[in-house]
Amino acid sequence: MAFDVDRVLAGDLRAAAALMRALDDELPGAHEALREIYPHGGRAFVVGITGSPGVGKSTLVDALITAIRARGERVAVVAIDPTSPFSGGALLGDRVRMQRHATDDGVFIRSLATRGQQGGLSRSTSAAVAVLDAAGFPVIFVETVGAGQAEVDVADATDAVVVVTAPGLGDEVQALKAGLLEIADVLIVNKGDREGADRALADLTNMLALGARAAPALLRTVASSGEGVAEVVAALQALRGRPIAERDARRRRQAARQVLAIAGERARDRARAAIGSENAPGPLAAIIQDVAARTLDPWSAADALSKV
Ligand SMILES: Nc1nc2c(ncn2[C@@H]2O[C@H](COP(=O)(O)OP(=O)(O)OP(=O)(O)O)[C@@H](O)[C@H]2O)c(=O)[nH]1
Ligand SMILES: [Mg+2]
Structure with a gap:
């Protein structure tokens, strides 16, 4: 299938x-189209x-959309539904919460499922961002939820990271554990109307104050009322105005990690296909049998697989 690359651009x-x-x-054809548009992003x-x-991520994004549209810029959102038991309703929730922007041509919202990929953003996320970037959206938000790797990986796919917490969840401590403070450019205590x-x-x-690196901007918001959102917009604008050299250095580090991650993923896929499944060996x-029987060591087995 051919895609209308020019229309996307x-x-x-x-x-x-x-x-x-x-x-x-x-x-078929989708990857070729991505290859064509990628250099335009x-x-x-x-x-x-x-x-x-x-914690209020979607509510905050909704408020940010309003602020950015008021400035006349187009804005896109890729919201990742973790399909976790905690927020199984995220997809519907996002739709409802951001519904008022649905008829605005300058706003594009896409919800994606993670499809159970281990750690990290869904492959579709980077692809969706690449398409929206090439399509000329000057601002793209990527909303991720979950506890663990996905939050940290988002730093590898974005120019800036907003970490949102809310009182009463013990989040502040969790944030530290998950290394979230490390990746935050803007740190928000949302639900500022709540006790705590x-x-x-x-x-x-x-x-x-204890951290070694430059502290992120720390802001209080009430996303549901819009309080504090102007300050978030200002903080983001400041980050957007960082020197190009700084941005490009970050993007080079990301490119290296991205390519390695994809290469690793592909190698795993190939190995799986080569090994087969119980139903379709x-x-x-046989190699796996040998490893299980300890007549072959796993390192030699992996070497053998990489030559397939
Ligand atoms: N009191 C209060 N409630 C808020 C605030 N911001 C969001 N909420 C409410 O908190 C709930 C969760 O908000 P969401 O925006 O869906 O949170 P989220 O982080 O996107 O949630 P997931 O995507 O499911 O992880 C909703 O009922 C919101 O109305 C706030 O500042 N104050
Ligand atoms: Mg959400």
Whole structure:
């Protein structure tokens, strides 16, 4: 199937959406189209919004959309539904929460499932961002949820990271554990109207003072009322205005990690295909038998697989 690359590059939302769906489903021709549009990207300011389930990420993104649209810029959102037991309703929730922007041509919202990939963002996420970037969206938000690797990986796919916490979840401590403070460019205590917000801010201020790196901006918001959102927008604008050399250095580090991650993923896929499954044993199933029987060591087995 051929995709209308020119229409995507011209910012046609339907063409962009069709390509994203095709990439998601790995349809023939989709990857070729991505290859063609990829060099046209790189202009967007891509912002990760991450934090524990239910802290108000989507509500905040919704408020940010409003602020950015008021400035006249187009904005896209890729929201990742972790299909976790904690926020199984995220997909529907995002739709409902951001519904008021649905009729605005300058706003594009796409929800993606992670499809159970271990650690990290779904492959579709980077592809969707690449398409939206090439389609000319100057600002792209990537909302990720979950506890663990995905939050940290979002730093590898974005120009800046907003970490959202809320009082009462013990989040401030969790954030530290997950290394979230390390990746935060902007740290937000949302639900600032709730009891415990002052305490959370004080705790985070103390933690940041102990950190070695330059502290992120620490802000308090009430995303549901819009309070504090202007300050978030200002903080993001400041990050957007960072020297190009700084941005490019970050992107070079990301490119290296991205290529390695994909190479690793592909090698694993190939190995799996070679080994086969219990139902459909492949030609190298015997190798696995040998490892299990300890007549072969796993390192030699991996060497053998990499030569398949
Ligand atoms: N009191 C209060 N409630 C808020 C605030 N921001 C969001 N909420 C509410 O918190 C709930 C969760 O908000 P979401 O925006 O869906 O949170 P989320 O982090 O995107 O959730 P997941 O994507 O499921 O992880 C909703 O009921 C919101 O209305 C706030 O500042 N104050
Ligand atoms: Mg959400």
